[in-house]
Amino acid sequence: MKKWITVLSVVLLSCALLAGCAGGGKEEPENVANGNEAPPGEVTITIMNFKVEIAEQFNKLKEEYEQTHPGVKLQIDTLLGGDNYNTQLKARFASGNMPDIFNNEGYKQLDAWVEYLEDLSDQPWVKNEIEIAKEPMTRDGKVYGMPVGIEGLGFLYNKDMFEKAGITELPRTISQLEDAVVKLEAAGIQPFVNSFDNWFGLGFHNVNNPFAKQSDPNAFINGLNDGTARITDNAVFKDWVKLFDLNIKYGNKNSLTTDYNNASTMFATGQGAIYQSGNWLQPVLDKLAPDMKVGLLPMPISEDAAMNDKLFVGPANNWVIYNKSPVKKEAKEFLNWLVTSEAGQKYLTKEFKFIPAFSNIEVNPDDIGTLGAEVMKYIEQDKALGWHWSKFPDGAAQEFGASMQKYIAKKVTGDELLSEFQAAWEKMNTR
Amino acid sequence: MRRWSTSQLMQQTVFVGPALFAYAIVMVLPFLLGLYYSFTNWNGVSSQIDWLGLKNYVTILTDDPDFGSSLWFTARFTFTVVLISNLLGFLIAYLLSKPMKSRNMLRTIFFMPNVLGGLLLGFIWRFIFTEGFAAIGESTHIGFFELPWLSTEASAFWGIVLVSVWQGAGYLMVIYIAGLTNVPSDMLEAAAIDGASGFQILRNIVLPLIMPAVTICLFLSISWTFKSFDLNFSLTQGGPFKSTESVAMNIYYEAFKNNRYGLGTAKAVIFFIVVTVITMIQVSITKKREVEM
Numbered sequence: 001m002k003k004w005i006t007v008l009s010v011v012l013l014s015c016a017l018l019a020g021c022a023g024g025g026k027e028e029p030e031n032v033a034n035g036n037e038a039p040p041g042e043v044t045i046t047i048m049n050f051k052v053e054i055a056e057q058f059n060k061l062k063e064e065y066e067q068t069h070p071g072v073k074l075q076i077d078t079l080l081g082g083d084n085y086n087t088q089l090k091a092r093f094a095s096g097n098m099p100d101i102f103n104n105e106g107y108k109q110l111d112a113w114v115e116y117l118e119d120l121s122d123q124p125w126v127k128n129e130i131e132i133a134k135e136p137m138t139r140d141g142k143v144y145g146m147p148v149g150i151e152g153l154g155f156l157y158n159k160d161m162f163e164k165a166g167i168t169e170l171p172r173t174i175s176q177l178e179d180a181v182v183k184l185e186a187a188g189i190q191p192f193v194n195s196f197d198n199w200f201g202l203g204f205h206n207v208n209n210p211f212a213k214q215s216d217p218n219a220f221i222n223g224l225n226d227g228t229a230r231i232t233d234n235a236v237f238k239d240w241v242k243l244f245d246l247n248i249k250y251g252n253k254n255s256l257t258t259d260y261n262n263a264s265t266m267f268a269t270g271q272g273a274i275y276q277s278g279n280w281l282q283p284v285l286d287k288l289a290p291d292m293k294v295g296l297l298p299m300p301i302s303e304d305a306a307m308n309d310k311l312f313v314g315p316a317n318n319w320v321i322y323n324k325s326p327v328k329k330e331a332k333e334f335l336n337w338l339v340t341s342e343a344g345q346k347y348l349t350k351e352f353k354f355i356p357a358f359s360n361i362e363v364n365p366d367d368i369g370t371l372g373a374e375v376m377k378y379i380e381q382d383k384a385l386g387w388h389w390s391k392f393p394d395g396a397a398q399e400f401g402a403s404m405q406k407y408i409a410k411k412v413t414g415d416e417l418l419s420e421f422q423a424a425w426e427k428m429n430t431r
Numbered sequence: 432m433r434r435w436s437t438s439q440l441m442q443q444t445v446f447v448g449p450a451l452f453a454y455a456i457v458m459v460l461p462f463l464l465g466l467y468y469s470f471t472n473w474n475g476v477s478s479q480i481d482w483l484g485l486k487n488y489v490t491i492l493t494d495d496p497d498f499g500s501s502l503w504f505t506a507r508f509t510f511t512v513v514l515i516s517n518l519l520g521f522l523i524a525y526l527l528s529k530p531m532k533s534r535n536m537l538r539t540i541f542f543m544p545n546v547l548g549g550l551l552l553g554f555i556w557r558f559i560f561t562e563g564f565a566a567i568g569e570s571t572h573i574g575f576f577e578l579p580w581l582s583t584e585a586s587a588f589w590g591i592v593l594v595s596v597w598q599g600a601g602y603l604m605v606i607y608i609a610g611l612t613n614v615p616s617d618m619l620e621a622a623a624i625d626g627a628s629g630f631q632i633l634r635n636i637v638l639p640l641i642m643p644a645v646t647i648c649l650f651l652s653i654s655w656t657f658k659s660f661d662l663n664f665s666l667t668q669g670g671p672f673k674s675t676e677s678v679a680m681n682i683y684y685e686a687f688k689n690n691r692y693g694l695g696t697a698k699a700v701i702f703f704i705v706v707t708v709i710t711m712i713q714v715s716i717t718k719k720r721e722v723e724m
Contacts, residue, residue: 087687091473112476198668256582256671257561375685405672409583421529431490431691 038380043327044073045334048092048099049086051148052078054283057351064343065334072330100116100325101334103317104145106136117144118321125339125358133315133357136390145318146335149354150376152296153205153278153312153387159293161189161273170297174243174306177297184273192247193272194255195263196408199401205276205312207400207421209299210240212312212385221391224425226328231422232274233413239301241414248275248408256408268292279371280316282353286369296374298383311345311378315357355379365395392425399424454513461545470695475692487697497673499696501681502705504674508591509656516596517648520603523632527604528611549598553665556594557581584674587667591675595662599655601675603648610644611637642721649713656668678702 049058054218055078062074077099079085092114094096104113120126121143129147137145162170162180165187171177181191195201213236214220223229229429231237252258252272268288269274285292300308321331338344339358348354350367355375365373378384388398403420406412412420469487473480491498523541527534542685544552560580568576581587614637622632638645663669669676677686682702685693 090687093476108690112474116476117479197670199670254561254565254579254582257580262561344627394691395684398684398688402670402672405670409671411672427494428689431694 027257042071042073043330044075045101045136045327045331046075046077046099048085048089048102049076051104051352052148054352057347060351061344061347064347065337069333069337072334073135074334098322099324100322100327100331101319102139102322103148104318104320106145106315108169108392108394109390110139110144112138113320114139114144116323118323118325118332120144120146120321120335122331123332123336125336128339128358128360129271130357130359132313132386136315137318137320145320146339147315147357148317148319149315149348149352150313150375150379151278151280151316151355151356152371152378152384153208153314154295155275155299156267156275156277156281156371157295157297158267158273159268159295161187161270165273166188168255170295172298172300172309173303174239174246174300174308175301175303177243178246181246181274185250190252190272191250191274192252193258193263193267193275194247194251195258195260195276196251196255196405197259197262201260201276201399202404203397203399203401204279206244206404207397208312208387208389209243209301210234210237213240213301213307213387217388218391221388225393225429227426231425232418234418235422236301237418238414241417243301244404244407245414251339256405264288279353279369279375282369282371285371294370294376310383311375312387313375313379313384316354325402335362393428393431395431396424396428399425399428465696466700468693469700470697471693472691473693474690475686476690477499483693487694488701491696491698491701497676498678498681500673501676502677502702504588504676505659505678506655506675508588508595508651508659508675511592512595512599512656513649513652515592516599516603517645519596520600520606520648524604524607524611525601528608536606541604542543544598545602547598549659550665552594552598556590557666560590572616581667582671586670587675591662591666594666595656595659598662599652603652606644606648606651607641610641614640639720642717646714646717646721649717650710653710653713654706657709673707 008208010350049055055076055177058076062076065074066072071387079088086109089099089102098116104110104117119142120143122142123146123147129143130150131152134143136177137143137147155241158225161184165180167180167183169176170414171180184191211217211220214234220229220234225229248255254264260264263275264277264281264284265288266272267277268285270289270292276299279296296311298309298311302308319335321328321335325331338348339356344363345356348356349361349363353368355372356363357366363376365376368376392400400421403412403417403424406420407414407417451582464637469481470483470485471480472483472487527541531537538621545557564576564578564580567573568578578586581590618636619632622636627635635669658679659677660683663675663677664682667675669680678698679702682695685698691693
């Protein structure tokens with residue numbers, strides 16, 4: 001009898017346990033459902049933000065938006081960009097906990113997510129979007145994302161150091177750049193700050209240079225995909241290796257273990273004169289070295305001054321809306337508010353320091369910082385080339401980065417570097 | 432009724448059932464799902480999943496030198512770390528099982544690195560290697576500190592080995608200490624009276640008696656280092672040029688970064704088989720050497 005009671009009580013307890021679990025599971029969907037059905041009363045838009053740099057400013061925006069839009073709450077989850085962002089997004093997707101607004105870089109990333117993205121073609125801001133920002137998020141004539149902003153990539157340089165080294169004219173060709181670098185070294189200044197630790201700066205930003213300087217980058221990339229073009233016998237790539245050589249030769253010690261944070265600090269604290277980066281470094285520089293005089297140089301690979309005097313400019317990232325989101329309407333309204341209302345525009349330029357991708361937004365160069373202003377100058381003078389890494393086959397950029405690290409460590413020659421690029425492209429493209 | 436409800440089967444269902452159920456949901460089901468995905472081209476997001484048959488496996492075995500080299504790295508790494516950390520762990524345990532004043536404090540100190548997480552350790556050591564060592568090297572000119580730590584293949588490899596041993600040895604030490612304290616002192620005394628030297632006692636009495644601890648320690652350290660991910664991720668990010676990319680990292684990049692979830696899970700399945708075979712061989716070998724008292 002005793003045994004029987006024990007067994008029974010165990011069964012009952014187990015049932016209670018299971019029931020408890022089940023109850024817990026049930027509650028959640030109910031809450032969500034309530035959120036859906038509740039008329040305008042109270043909705044929450046979840047935003048997954050990829051830019052850590054603007055996390056604080058975003059919270060200010062949240063307060064203002066919630067005040068002017070009663071009934072709408074914003075929930076902002078800020079995550080570090082790159083690897084973590086996409087992994088987190090996939091994890092949240094798999095657990096059915098998708099944010100309503102998230103980020104997408106376009107091209108290959110758009111391929112992966114396109115079936116879950118809301119078509120935004122009918123939004124009022126589309127007509128004001130500048131051409132260069134449209135391409136990544138357009139598929140079959142439909143627009144799936146709103147560009148966050150425009151960013152420019154090139155060599156950041158320390159104006160005081162250039163002056164000290166007696167460089168009066170800014171280098172526009174590779175030989176001028178070499179002259180400048182030699183002068184810097186003669187003046188006892190470390191010419192380049194290199195961060196070769198991560199594949200990101202190498203395989204994305206640095207390699208973009210020869211891709212963008214093809215006479216028709218898209219045709220070249222298509223050619224690589226169908227096998228009619230090759231990296232190995234491409235003159236632009238061979239020129240680019242020379243710039244890379246210069247970079248390595250006049251670079252800092254242990255560049256292979258200098259990471260992004262280290263390198264940024266080194267540049268900001270005057271331990272080097274030239275640093276491959278972009279206007280996104282402005283908030284960091286403002287904090288570390290507010291008095292520093294800094295400018296942006298193009299990255300010349302040959303003697304053609306007209307072709308080389310150009311910055312690489314692209315849409316930083318894009319806002320997209322999850323098409324199964326229950327608050328689609330409110331999410332669209334939010335994005336629209338961001339680029340059409342005065343308050344939204346103020347946040348975009350003054351607080352986030354983004355270069356807007358919309359022709360209707362007036363920008364005061366003082367608001368977006370020196371670097372942003374320089375990028376805008378290049379855009380206005382039509383001296384801008386595009387960003388192409390999002391068109392690379394998945395995984396190719398990492399292979400590029402690894403091959404470049406081998407080159408830095410002198411494990412491969414320049415020709416071998418380019419044939420490794422070619423092999424990496426073919427391998428990643430066919431998988 | 433009564434007989435049925437108290438039968439063996441019923442009791443087992445009741446007592447083991449809930450645990451088995453949880454295990455099935457949390458471990459077995461995802462494993463089977465992963466096995467299924469490894470035969471498809473799923474990208475991790477899309478609702479479109481195409482059956483590929485064995486194509487992923489063929490790709491990995493014939494056309495993926497990176498997976499091969501990461502497997503080779505992991506094998507070398509595991510061998511080195513398992514060997515060094517077990518020897519060191521045992522040595523420390525042996526010394527700390529002798530009566531000593533500062534014994535408890537030393538045990539705590541050696542165990543400490545294990546309390547910190549691997550990711551954190553990686554970041555700390557990254558700083559020590561790239562900043563600390565460089566600074567010491569500059570002021571003292573000792574060759575060891577002037578090496579280009581983490582930026583060549585060899586220094587990155589030994590850098591990771593150093594940190595893993597430092598982290599793992601303390602844990603193994605605790606298991607060895609537990610084993611050593613279970614060795615009956617009358618046996619040791621008897622051996623000493625018979626005139627056995629310290630080394631003879633260690634080899635012929637202590638070692639056979641702590642074989643169960645050796646089995647556990649080897650098993651733990653092999654499976655840990657084989658699956659190592661966080662330390663490589665934070666210390667070297669697999670660099671320079673992928674030379675310290677462990678298999679777990681390779682799988683992670685393939686599945687999540689390259690959007691090839693199917694290929695990634697296929698790699699994971701292969702990896703699973705490799706780890707299972709190796710640990711089974713190890714356990715069966717060391718089990719044979721265990722002696723019953």
